[in-house]
Amino acid sequence: MDGMIYLDANATSPILPAASAAAQATLSANFGNPSSTHAVGLRARAMLDATRACARRVLGASDGRLLFNSGATEGIQTAVLSTLVDLKARGATGGLLLYGATEHKAVPQALAHWNAILGTGCEVRALPVDANGQHRLDILREWAPQARLVCTMAANNETGVVSDLAGIEQVLQGSRALWMVDCVQALGKLPLELSRTRIDYAPFSGHKLYAPKGIGMLYVRAGAPFTPLIAGGGQEDGQRSGTENTAGIAALGAVLDALLAGGTFHDHATLENYRDRLVDALVAALPGLVFNMPFAQALPTTLNFSVPGRSSGDIVDLFDAAGIQVSAGSACSSAKAAPSYVLEAMALPDWRAASAVRLSFGPAVDEAFIDAACARIGHCGRALAGCSVSATRDVYPHDIEPAAVLQPAQWAAFFADHPDAQLVDVRETFEHAAGAATLRGRALYSAPLSRQGEFVPAWLAEQDHALVFVCRSGKRSARAAATLRHLGRNRVYHLAGGFALAGEA
Known part of the structure; x- marks a missing residue:
């Protein structure tokens, strides 16, 4: 079973060869500081400008702010800070800060943190979802008049469920609430025309789509409140200080170029075909398997499932032993022995929330990779057949001196x-x-x-x-x-x- 079958792309992705080459070229040759006015600095500035222009085309963001940062968590902080600083400046404290119940934990944590720090007196409240993971628009309609900020996802990182952004936008018409949409899982998988929407803030992370970790973007709609999270030397036109991560930006630019050029990333129909083949392999290998997401409303690159009588740890261990990398829910929380809060919010049975496994792949995988993945999953099924599983994973006490x-x-x-x-x-x-x-x-x-x-x-x-x-x-x-x-x-x-x-x- 030589080789690795990496099926945890929603956690992070391998680096696209073109992105790696672009980063290396920047580190070795085009290493200038974009703020410098000599030739080396000007070349670095030209690369930044070209990448930003490419990003605007990919995101459909013809106007508004588009700044480079460290990733979506920083973008979320900036959006929340900008909203609450504006509220305080206008004396409009109180009201609701809404977030989808299945949002990444970075969102409610940021809302609670900045609400407390700035003393804006708002109530942080989770917007429920239905059994398919879709936001309850009836409840949003009821709460919208009191809302100051509404935070939703374009697509969920655990289940791949694609939000009804058009429905949310319709509900928010007439509301003064600002709207942040976490677009981390959308880049390269969903069409984006940000300037044509009511979206005020859209954070992105490059490492979810073949760029390195530590590079991301934040879109801010023209006219939306904005307060820099980081003050200092005035880089990014004063929007985000600190010397720019030119190697990361160059790598992200290579990924964005590939998105525009076509040929590197597969279309939706091809990705659906790949998903269907993986589904068939999983069903054959793991009797009783239940999928925890509606296929028709989810990204074709994400599968979330539970197996009766098998813990998520058992499946992760089994797959890892065979050289397949998957995760137990979100990578940010899979190391913690707790049920998936995403599946709990969808009101799925306790055993499914406690034993969920996420399998995800990137849009650049090829047919040979899917063939190998299906064969390896079949091998796992044969290995599991007839083998007993431990009744508990807490066989030994925790409070003794380590060896x-x-x-x-x-x-x-x-x-x-x-x-x-x-x-x-x-x-x-x-x-x-x-x-x-x-x-x-x-x-x-x-x-x-x-x-x-x-x-x-x-x-x-x-x-x-x-x-x-x-x-x-x-x-x-x-x-x-x-x-x-x-x-x-x-x-x-x-x-x-x-x-x-x-x-x-």
Whole structure:
């Protein structure tokens, strides 16, 4: 199962080769400061201007502000700050700050933060969604007269559900509320004509569409309130100070150029075909699978599903063992053991919200990639068939002294000093079936976490050689090793970072 099948593009994407080349050219040759007036600086300024002009064409933003920043989180802060500063200046405190119940957590957190800092006295309130993840326009209509700012998404990052922006805009006609639309998942996937809409603020992140992390954009409608989030040297025409990230902007420009030129990114029909093939593979591999999003109202590049009797962690571990990368809901929250708040807001059954898995791909993938992904998913299904799953992932206590940690860089020296050390793989049986149980050429002893009670007596009776516990990420192995040490076993270690980092030393 050589190679990686990366199906977590909504979390971040690989860098487009043209974007990487553009960034490298800027770092090595066109490295000037755009504020400098000599030739090198002027070339950097020309690149910024060309990228901004290209972005305006892609976004349909013929007027209004369009500034480069670090990404959508910064853009969200700027939009919220601009709104609340304007409210305070006009003495129009109080009212509602509305956000869709399925918004990215950056939105309600920013609303609460700046509302408290500025003392604007507004109420931060979640706008409910229906079972399909669509905003409740009837409730928005009721609340709109009191609204100061309405925050919605163009497309949801967990489910891919595309918002009814036209319906929201119609409801807001006649309302004085400002409107921010998180367009992070829309770029390259949905048509955008921002200047033709009522949208006041639209943040973007480049790393969701083949550009590097740390570069983004914010569109501000002409006439909408604006307050710079960062003051200083006056870069970006005083809208966002700090020397511009020219390498990131050049890379983003290459992606935007590709969007305009065509040929790199697939059309909607092709992406739907790719999705349908992945759906067929998942249904065949995972009996009882239920999809948590309406296909007709979602991006074709996002699938969200739950499998009865299998936790999201089980599926993520299974897929990762087979070289497929997916996530448990949003990457920003998947590391936390909590149900998906997005699916909870859609009032889906508890078991589906608690066991949701997100599979997402970018619009530049090709047919060979989809072929490989479907084959690998089939392999996962065969590995899972007939394998038991642990009844709980909390087999070991958390409040005991940790065992010794073995960093990947210490690997070679440790095993040179401990040639008889035994590697113990605590992954579950289905993970072994999906991926070979070897680590950098060394054989592993399989002792699934859910069955380790069977192995503890032998480990405690025999203390002659070192034990090194390992798992996918290092979390399960750390707890298993710590517990065994607590029970009295000497020379117990765990491999930090697990299989994910073991090859980096």
